[in-house]
Amino acid sequence: MIKINKIERKRAFLGIILFSFIVSGIFGVVPAQAATISSAYFSVDGELIKTNYYMQNGRVMVPDLFFKHTGATVDKNEKYNSIAVERNNIVALYLDKAYMDYFVKEKNKWIREYLATTTTVINGRPYIPLIETALKLGMTVSYDSKINRTFIQTNAPKESKPIAIKKGETTEKKIALTFDDGPDKIITPQLLDILKEKGVHATFFVVGEQVSYYPQLAKRMVEEGHSIANHSWNHPELSKLYTAQVIQQLTSTNELIEKVTGVKPTLLRPPYGDFTAADALVFEKLGFKNILWSVDTIDWDGNSAENILTIVNRDKSPGGIVLQHNFQNTKLQGTVDALPKMIDQLRAEGYKFVTIDSLLAK
Numbered sequence: 115m116i117k118i119n120k121i122e123r124k125r126a127f128l129g130i131i132l133f134s135f136i137v138s139g140i141f142g143v144v145p146a147q148a149a150t151i152s153s154a155y156f157s158v159d160g161e162l163i164k165t166n167y168y169m170q171n172g173r174v175m176v177p178d179l180f181f182k183h184t185g186a187t188v189d190k191n192e193k194y195n196s197i198a199v200e201r202n203n204i205v206a207l208y209l210d211k212a213y214m215d216y217f218v219k220e221k222n223k224w225i226r227e228y229l230a231t232t233t234t235v236i237n238g239r240p241y242i243p244l245i246e247t248a249l250k251l252g253m254t255v256s257y258d259s260k261i262n263r264t265f266i267q268t269n270a271p272k273e274s275k276p277i278a279i280k281k282g283e284t285t286e287k288k289i290a291l292t293f294d295d296g297p298d299k300i301i302t303p304q305l306l307d308i309l310k311e312k313g314v315h316a317t318f319f320v321v322g323e324q325v326s327y328y329p330q331l332a333k334r335m336v337e338e339g340h341s342i343a344n345h346s347w348n349h350p351e352l353s354k355l356y357t358a359q360v361i362q363q364l365t366s367t368n369e370l371i372e373k374v375t376g377v378k379p380t381l382l383r384p385p386y387g388d389f390t391a392a393d394a395l396v397f398e399k400l401g402f403k404n405i406l407w408s409v410d411t412i413d414w415d416g417n418s419a420e421n422i423l424t425i426v427n428r429d430k431s432p433g434g435i436v437l438q439h440n441f442q443n444t445k446l447q448g449t450v451d452a453l454p455k456m457i458d459q460l461r462a463e464g465y466k467f468v469t470i471d472s473l474l475a476k
């Protein structure tokens with residue numbers, strides 16, 4: 115009963131704020147309550163994560179997706195109009211409401227807790243109270259006023275942190291050529307022709323949507339001995355998606371690749387190399403190895419063949435993974451021109467070309 119009274123008082127208070135907001139709006143005064151979004155680095159298990167935040171009712175409010183950096187999955191539940199944050203425990207925060215529900219395993223039931231602040235949508239992004247949510251997920255939050263920084267300890271066991279692979283662990287002169295974002299009808303056939311002529315097998319991180327346009331080229335990659343791998347459905351920044359959307363991006367792409375080529379990819383490269391701790395756990399759960407790179411040719415930006423060769427020569431190493439692209443873009447002529455020379459030069463130095471699968475095989 116006390117709690118309900120509290121909420122009613124709060125409603126009355128919010129009503130007054132809303133009223134003064136409208137009045138100040140009429141008189142053209144900027145209301146003092148308007149949220150000012152700032153951005154800062156928050157420490158999550160010692161790693162600095164830049165995030166937007168603001169203060170509301172004396173509470174630190176962060177975008178719901180910030181919690182993906184703690185390894186928690188974050189999803190929107192349309193039916194309940196709530197945000198579900200899950201890591202060992204589940205917290206549900208309701209939009210525009212000053213309470214949350216959390217699950218208590220020992221009692222096997224949901225408990226409602228009233229909050230001093232309201233989950234609020236700003237510019238389409240739900241902001242949730244940082245400390246209240248973190249504590250319910252078994253995390254520790256502290257603030258160092260000297261350096262003006264918030265520290266979050268997720269208290270997750272260390273072995274639960276998945277790894278991202280930047281290169282193969284070998285001292286042998288093996289190197290893997292990789293091409294992202296295809297297949298396309300201009301660049302991909304040229305690259306496949308060169309690779310065939312030179313007898314080199316590469317790894318293609320394909321985009322599902324592109325495979326739907328050019329299934330024959332995806333088939334050709336596999337038929338000619340290349341590895342085919344997952345690069346999402348339509349190349350979003352995975353850190354900016356809810357967990358269910360991340361899963362959809364990866365599974366829909368894998369399903370199409372398997373349907374078209376008969377091969378089920380086990381390698382994944384997140385677009386832009388962008389992912390959170392929660393995304394990495396999802397990759398692992400879906401059976402993917404998270405593949406990054408050790409040599410970035412920056413070919414997508416229109417680098418000339420000469421520049422690409424200079425970069426590869428500078429950054430190559432045994433076990434190296436070379437990042438290049440094959441989407442429809444006039445800027446990629448350098449990639450096509452550099453490829454035969456790159457193969458000849460590296461071969462002359464004793465390098466063998468391998469797919470990522472074979473590079474990582476023990």
Ligand SMILES: [Zn+2]
Pocket residue numbers: 294295345349385386
């Ligand atoms: Zn890409």
